[in-house]
Amino acid sequence: MIDELKKMLGRESAAEPDYSELLRKGAMLIDVRSEAEYAGGHIRGSINIPVDRLSASLHKLKDKKCPVIACCASGVRSAKARSILLSHGYENVYNGGGWHSLQQKITGR
Numbered sequence: 001m002i003d004e005l006k007k008m009l010g011r012e013s014a015a016e017p018d019y020s021e022l023l024r025k026g027a028m029l030i031d032v033r034s035e036a037e038y039a040g041g042h043i044r045g046s047i048n049i050p051v052d053r054l055s056a057s058l059h060k061l062k063d064k065k066c067p068v069i070a071c072c073a074s075g076v077r078s079a080k081a082r083s084i085l086l087s088h089g090y091e092n093v094y095n096g097g098g099w100h101s102l103q104q105k106i107t108g109r
Contacts, residue, residue, distance in 0.1 A: 017094055019069060020106050027067035027092075031099060032081040037073065043103045051077045054084050061085070067092040071099040 023029060023045070031042050032051040042048065049057045051072070061068060068090055070078035075097035085093045096102040 016105075019094070019096060019102060022067050022069060022094070023106065025067070027069055027094075028061060029069045029071065029096070030061070030081065032070055032072050032077045033099070041099075043071065043099055043106065046071070046099075051081050051084070054081055055088070058088055061090065064088075064090045065092065067094065069094045069096040069102070071096040071102045074098050 019027075029043060029046040031038050031046045031048050032054060033042075033048070034050050035048060038048040047060065049060060068085060070081040070085070070093065072078040072081075075095060078095045078097060082093045082095045096105075
């Protein structure tokens with residue numbers, strides 16, 4: 001059951017990617033929460049594109065081969081964002097889950 005949930009949320013691989021390394025290599029980090037949520041705290045260097053505006057904002061993510069890491073509050077909206085991006089031809093899209101936990105994975109704190 002847990003494996004099925006991971007697949008639904010775009011976290012199907014057993015080994016989680018090294019998000020720090022992806023960012024060092026030029027991955028884009030998008031926070032798909034609302035503007036108000038983003039203003040209340042976010043990962044430095046992330047860009048805010050609310051999930052409900054993602055399809056209309058694809059021009060901000062020009063290179064479909066560039067890795068994209070999506071995050072939100074819990075991983076649900078970032079899973080939806082991952083699906084949207086994959087359906088538009090983006091090749092390397094990761095569901096980073098909740099931004100707090102992703103920040104800890106990136107910074108180690």
